[in-house]
Amino acid sequence: KIPNPSLTRLLAIYHLLEQLERENVKSVSSSELGKILGFKPDSIRKDVSYLGEVGNFGGGYEVLKLKDHICGNLGLDRKRRTCVVGLGRLGTAILNYDDLNENGFSVIAGFDSNINKLETITTPVELFPAHEITEVVKKKGIEIGLIAVPARAAQETADRLIDGGIRGIINFSPVAIKAKNNVMIRNLDLLGECMILSTLLAFREKP
Amino acid sequence: KIPNPSLTRLLAIYHLLEQLERENVKSVSSSELGKILGFKPDSIRKDVSYLGEVGNFGGGYEVLKLKDHICGNLGLDRKRRTCVVGLGRLGTAILNYDDLNENGFSVIAGFDSNINKLETITTPVELFPAHEITEVVKKKGIEIGLIAVPARAAQETADRLIDGGIRGIINFSPVAIKAKNNVMIRNLDLLGECMILSTLLAFREKP
Ligand SMILES: NC(=O)c1ccc[n+]([C@@H]2O[C@H](COP(=O)([O-])OP(=O)(O)OC[C@H]3O[C@@H](n4cnc5c(N)ncnc54)[C@H](O)[C@@H]3O)[C@@H](O)[C@H]2O)c1
Ligand SMILES: NC(=O)c1ccc[n+]([C@@H]2O[C@H](COP(=O)([O-])OP(=O)(O)OC[C@H]3O[C@@H](n4cnc5c(N)ncnc54)[C@H](O)[C@@H]3O)[C@@H](O)[C@H]2O)c1
CATH class of the missing domain: 1.10.10.10 (Winged helix-like DNA-binding domain superfamily/Winged helix DNA-binding domain)
Structure with a gap:
């Protein structure tokens, strides 16, 4: 190990x-x-x-x-199947992020709770309503889920992914998600990082 | 400490x-x-x-x-002045990210090397060409810079921010940036996090 x-x-x-x-x-x-x-x-x-x-x-x-x-x-040459949940400002940026596909992480599904989004976003990725997360993750064998939903929907989204058999989650929302079934969670918290920077700067400024 | x-x-x-x-x-x-x-x-x-x-x-x-x-x-109640460099998919998502302003991190400038972007993006934030980074950071007393440029432009962008007197940087590009003048750098590397997840999953799968 x-x-x-x-x-x-x-x-x-x-x-x-x-x-x-x-x-x-x-x-x-x-x-x-x-x-x-x-x-x-x-x-x-x-x-x-x-x-x-x-x-x-x-x-x-x-x-x-x-x-x-x-x-x-x-295992860096392994191909991983991923999906993005939440197709707002951040989610649409990730959906079209070429570096992921080029490095073996193919984004094969996108989900959103707002049906209008599914019809208006232009992308080669197949889009589904949020209530189909568990079913689609299971059917397509998706291994990694990227969560870009508002904080209040983050835990529910994680639970749906986990019920579908997801194995790893990258969480962009500013709240901590509770894992089940041994699923690994990595947090990318922009707000948290800004607060850490601000605190470290405040310490340097202290008289 | x-x-x-x-x-x-x-x-x-x-x-x-x-x-x-x-x-x-x-x-x-x-x-x-x-x-x-x-x-x-x-x-x-x-x-x-x-x-x-x-x-x-x-x-x-x-x-x-x-x-x-x-x-x-x-020092969490301190207001911090921030800027975003690179106004592509990710940069425009950050530019309009309400949580930053609501938590005391006001985004007061955006920069891009592509002049067309400066005219086509709708945002209340003031936009400038990339070659003015050092001057604008100095004039407006910007403390934290968010870097959302392609990997090849990341170091040059960091140097321009540091020359302007930036005190902290959050780097979204997948390359490591060298700091100078005691500037603090925090990396948020989506690709790196995916690779770590993939590697941890590969270890679990090993026969
Ligand atoms: N915008 C940024 O630059 C940025 C940066 C870092 C972190 N974040 C975090 O990422 C998340 C998304 O931010 P955003 O700015 O893209 O917000 P947004 O409001 O633009 O997008 C959120 C999307 O999630 C969808 N959604 C809401 N509830 C859902 C559910 N239960 N299931 C599926 N989809 C659902 C909405 O319909 C919307 O399309 C937030 O948690 C935010 O804190 C955003
Ligand atoms: N799109 C995503 O979801 C995502 C996620 C994580 C990390 N990233 C990283 O963020 C960075 C930006 O990604 P993107 O998808 O937004 O790319 P993009 O190509 O959509 O945007 C890059 C922007 O940077 C500008 N630019 C190029 N050189 C510059 C310079 N020297 N100074 C100022 N601006 C310059 C371009 O004009 C363009 O507007 C990349 O390093 C990428 O690896 C992107």
Whole structure:
């Protein structure tokens, strides 16, 4: 089992290796990776070791080899089926976010409680009314749900997704959602992040 | 100095106290707070103690008193001036996000490198071309910048904001930004969160 901080570092290393591959760099050392990413070389070597032997060539890693090693071991080449619930300002931005599809997260359904939205939004994604969430998630084997509904509808939306068999949720609403059935929830709370920033700034200003 | 995990918990406690105040609840104990939020009562008592004495009435906190105590000590009633850079799908959603203004984060400027966008977007917020970021941030005393530009423009955008005297940045692009001048950066990376979820799911599926 890989601890979360190592996982986040491995993903950052993977992103960087993709960039180095595009720039035709053949090999890179853990201290060079550390310098670019701001991690200690020791923790990089330890993170990579969680994935088993990768072969270190005289002080450096082969870029392509390490990249494929991380990709295979973390299942980054897996395709995931996702859906967006709530097709307002934020939800429509996510519905058409090309980076998701390009990185193996295909958005295959959108849901909204307002029937008019379903008819007026132009998108290649199939749209459904909110009361069909559980049925559609089950039928299409959707694994990850992105929640972009108002705070008061967030828990109900999560419950509907979970009843349909969703396995992971990304919650954009500013309230905490209670999980059931071992479903993993990641919160992306813009308001919460602004408040943390504001508080940290207030501490710096204190006389 | 309050550790970040305590800070995040105190903000969650504050949000909950706002809700209890609306429901006319007069007092609440640390174990009740713990049960609702999923924190240990000890850590709640410790978090609150960072803010100095608040007076605990026979096993409970007065809701209003604790709320104002957290608000005053964390500077949550401070108004912050913010701006949005990049007025595409995500940026326009943020520009019109009412929750920001309602919680003391007034969005007072928007920027884009595409001049056409500045003329076609309907919003009460004043819009400027991207090359004026440094000048406008300085003139209007903007404290927090929200970056919603493509990955290749993220670092340049951060540098322009920092040159203008920005104090905190929230970065929505999927690349890590290098900070200067002691500026604080918080990343909200949807793609990164999806990849972490996908990796955690892959581990569960491993034979
Ligand atoms: N706009 C932003 O930039 C932004 C940024 C960060 C977080 N958020 C959060 O994202 C959420 C959506 O914000 P928004 O600005 O897009 O709001 P919005 O009002 O523009 O959109 C909300 C959408 O959800 C739909 N909806 C309401 N109840 C529903 C239900 N039970 N099931 C399915 N759909 C339902 C509405 O019909 C509407 O289309 C909010 O929780 C908000 O706090 C928004
Ligand atoms: N769309 C989403 O739902 C979503 C979700 C999460 C993260 N993101 C991230 O947010 C960023 C924006 O995504 P989007 O979907 O809104 O893209 P978009 O292409 O719709 O919008 C990008 C905007 O940035 C402007 N721009 C480009 N270079 C600029 C510069 N140097 N200075 C100022 N403005 C500049 C463009 O003119 C455009 O209006 C990307 O980094 C993306 O990865 C998007």
